[in-house]
Amino acid sequence: MSTDKRDLKKKALLVLLLLAAAVPALLFLRRCSGTVRPSAIAIDKQDGYKLMVDGKPYLVRGVCYSPVPVGKDYEYNFWGDPAKPWLVDGKMMKEMGVNTVRIYRSGKNPEEVNRVLRDLRERYGIRALMGHYLGFWNWPPPNYADPEFREEVKTQVLEMVRLYKNNPGVLAWVLGNENNYSFDDNVQRWSTDEIDALPPEKQKEEKARIYYSYVNELAVEIKKIDPTRPVVMGVGEVRSLDIAGQVTPDVDALGMIAYRGPGFGNLFRQIKQKCDKPVILTEFGADSFNAVTQKPDEDNQAEFLKLQWKDIERNADPKKGVGNCLGGTIFEWNDEWWKGNENLPHTWSVHETRGNWANASYHFDFGHPNNPNMNEEWWGVVGLDPDKTQGGLQRRVPKKAYRVLKELWTGQS
Numbered sequence: 001m002s003t004d005k006r007d008l009k010k011k012a013l014l015v016l017l018l019l020a021a022a023v024p025a026l027l028f029l030r031r032c033s034g035t036v037r038p039s040a041i042a043i044d045k046q047d048g049y050k051l052m053v054d055g056k057p058y059l060v061r062g063v064c065y066s067p068v069p070v071g072k073d074y075e076y077n078f079w080g081d082p083a084k085p086w087l088v089d090g091k092m093m094k095e096m097g098v099n100t101v102r103i104y105r106s107g108k109n110p111e112e113v114n115r116v117l118r119d120l121r122e123r124y125g126i127r128a129l130m131g132h133y134l135g136f137w138n139w140p141p142p143n144y145a146d147p148e149f150r151e152e153v154k155t156q157v158l159e160m161v162r163l164y165k166n167n168p169g170v171l172a173w174v175l176g177n178e179n180n181y182s183f184d185d186n187v188q189r190w191s192t193d194e195i196d197a198l199p200p201e202k203q204k205e206e207k208a209r210i211y212y213s214y215v216n217e218l219a220v221e222i223k224k225i226d227p228t229r230p231v232v233m234g235v236g237e238v239r240s241l242d243i244a245g246q247v248t249p250d251v252d253a254l255g256m257i258a259y260r261g262p263g264f265g266n267l268f269r270q271i272k273q274k275c276d277k278p279v280i281l282t283e284f285g286a287d288s289f290n291a292v293t294q295k296p297d298e299d300n301q302a303e304f305l306k307l308q309w310k311d312i313e314r315n316a317d318p319k320k321g322v323g324n325c326l327g328g329t330i331f332e333w334n335d336e337w338w339k340g341n342e343n344l345p346h347t348w349s350v351h352e353t354r355g356n357w358a359n360a361s362y363h364f365d366f367g368h369p370n371n372p373n374m375n376e377e378w379w380g381v382v383g384l385d386p387d388k389t390q391g392g393l394q395r396r397v398p399k400k401a402y403r404v405l406k407e408l409w410t411g412q413s
Contacts, residue, residue: 027114041171041229043252048316048323049278051230053171054129059316060127060280060327061409062100063093063381069394070355070386071349072366073338079107079116083392086116089333090124092382095400097409100171102129102282102329110163117169127171129232129255129282129329130164132157134176134215141188142179144194144211157218158225165226172229173222174255175215178236178245183207210242212247219250234282238270244274253326255282257376261361262307268315268322281328283310288380288399290372291355291365298400300364303402305330305381309408330405334396335380349386352377381405 041058044050051058068076078085093101101120107113120126135142135153143149157175164170181187183204195203212233219231230252235241237258239301244251256279258267264284269278277341286304290297309336312328315321355372381396390396407413 022080026055043230043278043326049253049326051278051326058099058327059313060100060129060329061097062102063098063266063330064283064329064332065089065101066332067334067337068338070351070384071338073342073345073348077107077112079112084119085393086120086122086187088391088393088396089382090120090126090396092332092396092402093126095410096318096381096406098126100127100129100329101325102131102174104131106160106164114167117164117167121167121169126169128169129174129176129280130160130170131171131177131234132160134218136177136179136182136188140174140188143184143192144182144207144214145190145192150214152234154221159166161222161225165228170229172232172253173226173234173365174234175251176256177255177282178234180208180212180235181239183211184237184239185233189193197296204240205243208243209247210295212240212244212348216248216250219248219252224249231355232280232282233324238267238274240249241274245277246278248275249406251277253277254279254344256280257283259284259359259361260288261363262304263311264308264315272322272324275325278324278326280326281312283331284328286362286401287344287378288374288383288401289353290354291368291371291375291380293365294353294371296378297344297365302400302404304362306404306408309405311334321382330381332381333380333386335378337377337384 009091021254037241040054042052044052045093051060066074067078067089068074099374117128120128134157135149162175182190191203191207197208198206222231231250232253233244233248233251235257236242252276254277256267256271258264258281260267268279286301286309288296288298288301290300312325315323315325316327317323335351337351338348340354340356353375355374356376357374358366358372359374360366362373379399381399383399385395385397388395403413
């Protein structure tokens with residue numbers, strides 16, 4: 001071998017040794033800085049719709065997560081609670097088979113939020129659907145036709161994406177919740193002089209077109225910052241989905257809220273016909289208080305959740321159902337005692353037994369003449385015991401629904 005060739009071989013070997021030494025150091029620095037390459041997350045449409053994470057199918061088995069303790073309301077900052085409720089809850093969720101939590105809004109401290117997302121992912125294998133309300137519960141009500149308001153919300157959304165796009169605990173971005181009720185059901189009503197001049201039905205159509213187009217604009221901007229994750233549009237039921245189907249080409253999936261009793265009926269078929277996108281059931285479930293007997297009713301809650309989940313599984317499979325379902329997040333992880341009278345703090349330590357609204361699809365306790373059957377304070381698959389604490393947290397009490405879902409999701413009783 002010539003001297004030149006030996007020298008080249010030595011130099012090549014030296015370069016390889018230097019690279020081998022540098023790579024672990026670079027990875028360590030990236031980890032310490034919080035910049036970790038996110039997982040590859042995509043939606044596959046070859047055989048029905050499938051959510052793919054790192055090349056493997058991922059069916060969302062989730063819960064809506066807002067661990068408000070007894071005596072507090074939605075302003076409670078669990079992200080910064082020194083008792084770290086997500087560690088207790090995360091362990092229980094992992095045992096139940098949960099792989100996803102839906103988070104309605106992020107906390108105000110990015111360091112705290114990143115820590116919670118990392119803990120859930122690294123300790124328990126749980127990813128998060130990160131949400132933004134798009135100002136829906138603002139007062140005065142949001143006006144999605146107002147350029148100044150649109151820009152304000154856009155700034156908030158894109159800042160959320162920038163802050164958490166490098167956190168591998170984020171599964172997808174969820175825009176809105178049931179914001180379409182502002183024109184489908186006149187909740188948080190908004191309008192303009194031009195819209196008010198239209199016939200009533202045309203008013204709803206125009207507002208739907210304005211709102212859904214705006215969400216699509218947000219999706220476009222999000223993907224410029226984070227092209228690695230799906231953008232999900234939160235909606236309640238299907239009334240105006242045909243318009244959404246026309247103006248949201250850059251939205252990857254729907255986050256559907258549907259309370260249709262023990263199953264979802266023709267929901268998945270309706271979605272396919274109106275707005276052919278994959279769907280995550282971002283809210284579904286049953287409460288555990290019976291308006292007729294006026295007693296807790298864990299049996300019916302567990303039975304309804306079992307049947308709802310089987311319907312989700314069926315429609316995740318194109319050979320058995322529609323094939324457009326990516327899974328779902330149950331409403332909700334734990335009971336929230338503040339929801340019956342959110343403006344009266346002294347009631348937040350009382351587990352309200354009076355219902356808040358009626359739904360005939362939940363037939364087991366529908367029809368009580370003086371009490372609606374949907375009780376907002378009893379939807380958790382886990383109850384809270386205000387009289388017993390563990391590690392500074394109110395004791396979590398698994399309901400029958402927890403055990404039934406654990407068997408469905410893990411095969412263990």
